[in-house]
Amino acid sequence: MSVVPTSGPAAAPGAGDLFQLLRDGQPRTRAELAQVTGLARSTITQRVDALLAAGLIAPIGGTARTGGRPAARFAWNTASRVVLAVDLGATHMSVALTDLGGSVLAETTVGMSIADGPVAVLDRVAVAASEMLEEADQPELAGIGVGIPGPVEHATGKPTNPPIMPGWDAFDVPGHLGKTFDTTILVDNDVNLMALGEHSRQWSSHEHVLFVKVATGIGSGIIADGSLDRGAQGSAGDLGHVRVASTTAEEIVCRCGNTGCLEAIAAGPAIAARLRDAGGTAETLQDIVDAVRGGDVAAVHAVRQAGRDIGSVLATCVSLLNPSIIVLGGKLAEAGEFLLAGVREVVYQRSLPLATTGLQIVTSKTGIEAGVLGASAMVIDSVLAPEAVDAYVQRSRT
Amino acid sequence: MSVVPTSGPAAAPGAGDLFQLLRDGQPRTRAELAQVTGLARSTITQRVDALLAAGLIAPIGGTARTGGRPAARFAWNTASRVVLAVDLGATHMSVALTDLGGSVLAETTVGMSIADGPVAVLDRVAVAASEMLEEADQPELAGIGVGIPGPVEHATGKPTNPPIMPGWDAFDVPGHLGKTFDTTILVDNDVNLMALGEHSRQWSSHEHVLFVKVATGIGSGIIADGSLDRGAQGSAGDLGHVRVASTTAEEIVCRCGNTGCLEAIAAGPAIAARLRDAGGTAETLQDIVDAVRGGDVAAVHAVRQAGRDIGSVLATCVSLLNPSIIVLGGKLAEAGEFLLAGVREVVYQRSLPLATTGLQIVTSKTGIEAGVLGASAMVIDSVLAPEAVDAYVQRSRT
Incomplete structure (x- = not known):
């Protein structure tokens, strides 16, 4: 609830609302702003002046001709702060x-x-x-x-x-x-911030996004109705210790004290251990990514299986949250199509058909800059x- | 984004904002409203008059003495429409x-x-x-x-x-x-509306609520940051066909064509079938509830196990959503403590400790009126x- 004074001696009432319009980056004249908002021209002038004085908007080169007269255009000044x-x-x-x-x-x-x-x-x-x-x-x-x-x-x-x-x-x-x-x-x-970064820079047209980080741990950030859902204690999205539904999962002990946790089965250290068991030398996330990129069959197989295990948990998330896009990020997302294929395989198999009709599953575009x-x-x-x-x-x- | 005119010839600017304050049911004088909002007394008078004329608020019996003069108190008039x-x-x-x-x-x-x-x-x-x-x-x-x-x-x-x-x-x-x-x-x-009903009437102090309906089907409604999360296609909360992580779940075929779905294992018809297999006569949800209330051991056992199976899915929901309360509703919630005990057992065992520290798990208080x-x-x-x-x-x- 916001009950704030809408007028006062030094206020520029509604300048903040007017500014939101200009955040799309499109330059507009005062007349255009008046038309879009339905506000009086004098009000627009007052608010534009206030935003100009604060440096939040700036006149941009070139003018528009309205009724024969040249009119200044204003745009959001992203360089002001x-x-x-x-x-x-x-x-x-x-x-x-x-x-x-x-x-x-x-x-x-x-x-x-x-x-x-x-x-x-x-x-x-x-x-x-x-x-x-x-x-x-x-x-x-x-x-x-x-x-x-x-x-x-x-x-x-x-x-x-x-x-x-x-x-x-x-x-x-x-x-x-x-x-x-x-x-x-x-x-x-x-991970919440990675979700926000990826959403704001790449998928802002999606209102419901599940961002999943797959690295040393596994976690997710949830965008619902366009904003982050952090949960009651800020732990929403914490998928690392969700139980994987598979017949062998129960035998795998996690550092958290439970068995069958997603992280213990499908995160980087678990994959690396599996590759070492098979005679490989992978220690780090980069080693795994390099092996997959180099066509190492054991690594491709292990990453794809990790994708399936992650997918089995994400299938539940899809039914529960009904996102329109799942973005896989974190270091292991650099293994690209193999991780993605495993995830897609199980999500499309196990989620509600209605929830997957329009669902995209992709890898992060912002990569290590997401955070x-x-x-x-x-x-x-x-x-x-x-x-x-x-x-x-x-x-x-x- | 809302860019609306904040003044105009016939408008009562901000009457809607002022009204929100009075929705707590607490009667207030004009002076008290001016103090809380920081608005000018003349503005308050104008808005109060507009809300009175519309019938949304009404003067209530009794007056408050402010500075010696009796002052009228106004309250939300819930009977106006x-x-x-x-x-x-x-x-x-x-x-x-x-x-x-x-x-x-x-x-x-x-x-x-x-x-x-x-x-x-x-x-x-x-x-x-x-x-x-x-x-x-x-x-x-x-x-x-x-x-x-x-x-x-x-x-x-x-x-x-x-x-x-x-x-x-x-x-x-x-x-x-x-x-x-x-x-x-x-x-x-x-189910979304049951969640909203239960939340608005009983748990409005909780911002993150998971309401779970257990009846012929199983579904949930998610309140996140105080409002319903409906998902991209309106199917958020649909838990009925989430896969249960148990060694026997895979053998149970669901009407949806998949195996191991929560609904096929723990909803009313599955419980009734199990009771009939054990020689019982349960056909309806009411039969199950009656049997549990009558102390039928097979029914108590079956409902408790259904609670565990539901709990295994809710444990994932708790890690993902971090609600502060889970409310069990629908007909089978009338089986009360036995269902609840099964759910609690597995949720507290399988969810992140941080996410369950302050977590309550209760049965619905609004019952069949929730919808x-x-x-x-x-x-x-x-x-x-x-x-x-x-x-x-x-x-x-x-």
Whole structure:
């Protein structure tokens, strides 16, 4: 519910709403904006002026002729502010600078260990981010988005019992980074942000998306009705320890203490172990991908079977969520068609026909950038929401 | 995105937003409304007058003393309009009249067959509803909500390939009822509406709810971030044909053509068949419930095992959706603790510990009324949304 004043001495009422129209990137004249919104021309002029003053829109070259007179066109100015996007993994971090359109302006990836704890890791983030901001021409920071490899209480930005992150439980990530950066700081689970990144950059026409990361672990991010579904504790999408329905699954013990978990059967370490058992040498995810790409039959077979096992869990997800697209990401998605074929085989066999009629199953297009793109998209969605734009416009005037 | 004029000659800008505040049922004075919203006193007076004129709020008995002067208090007037709520099953229909608070004013259940097709069934709905409206004092109809036992494209109100409803595919339900009733007509899947009914009446403090109907079939309705998740084709929540992970499940053939489907293993007909195989006489859902309540050991055992099988699928749903509550409804939920115990046993064993830390698993409190309560709630949510109230207030003035 939003009950906010719609008028006041210094306000530009509705500038935020008007701005949403221009976020499609299409330049428009004042007359066109008046026509689309049904607002009075004087109101449009007032709001356009406010957005211009705040730098959020800019006049663009060329004019349109309306009734013989040349009229200025305005478009969204994605360069007016920048966003810092941080993707923390178990053994490395990526820090990127994007514009308000989500385009990456600069990016760096450095090794670190998430197990060093939040203060050490976030201080390294702050150093890398500060350097990046200094090197950039653009000084005004709209916000910072951070992805971490564990469940997060999104409202507070605090990790909740993350299994591979000693010292991070309930740590105030925004509070700590806030000592260095006075801006909006939002935190989410890394797979949620990969889902958001892939969705915002590649599949924004889909309202219901299931993004599945297949790497050292297996997890997913759920887009429902166009936005992330994080669940009650922020653990929604956590598929790694779902039980696989197969006659042999029960014999496989998982590090979580249960048997038959998807991760213990179909994630990278399980595939690598199977290949080693068969006389191979695969240790890492890259080894598996290389072997598949090199045509190693055992690797192709193992990855395809992992696809089937993942597919048997995704079939349930399809019946439950009825997405219009499943996107497979994470390192093992680089094994491409073989993983995809296994997943498709079982999903189309086991899901409701109605739910698979229009279902696409594809591999990620944003690849390793999905995480930072999602961290950026999360911040952009927040700072360019109508009320946030109204507040920004008002601050710009004072 | 909403870009609507916020002012105009006959508008009461923001009356709809102000009204949302009063929907908690708490009476408030103009001064209190001004304080909560930060709006000018003159603006509050204008909006309160508009809502009073439209009948949506009413002065209530007693006054508050503010600064020595008695001040009138206003509250939401749930009696200002009525909602028709229709719940269509395979063999019966329930038609109810509710107020805008969702309280049932009148209700009737009549036998019919959904297989008679949409024209015959909806014409019977129209007759029953017209009689009910005539008998009621209150003539103004806010809208009609209809639940049907199959997937629905919610935006158009058209069923999509409903398996047990010959003749209903893509039938324009709102269009047909609209010939008799000139009002808002919304249609949804029956289990979605049961979820909405149970959520709105009993668990509205929970933002993430999984409602599971266990009867002749098994289905679910998903509340995520406080609203229904219907999926891309309206089939979200359809759990009946999800594969059960057990060593014997694979041998059980389902009417859908697959093996090991939850419905073929744990729904009413499967339980009844198992009881008959063991020498019992159970035919109907009621027979099963009666046998359990009568302490029949075979029935208790079968229902508990059905609970375990349902639980094995719900464990995956819990990991995927991270709800804070699972509500078991439908006829078999009347078998109470035995079904619940089976579900709990497996969900707590197989779901992620983080996702079950705060998880409640309970049986439905609204019982057989869940469907009509949900149909009513769907209409109320729509006709009392801020923009809808603004439009209604404006119409009331002209």
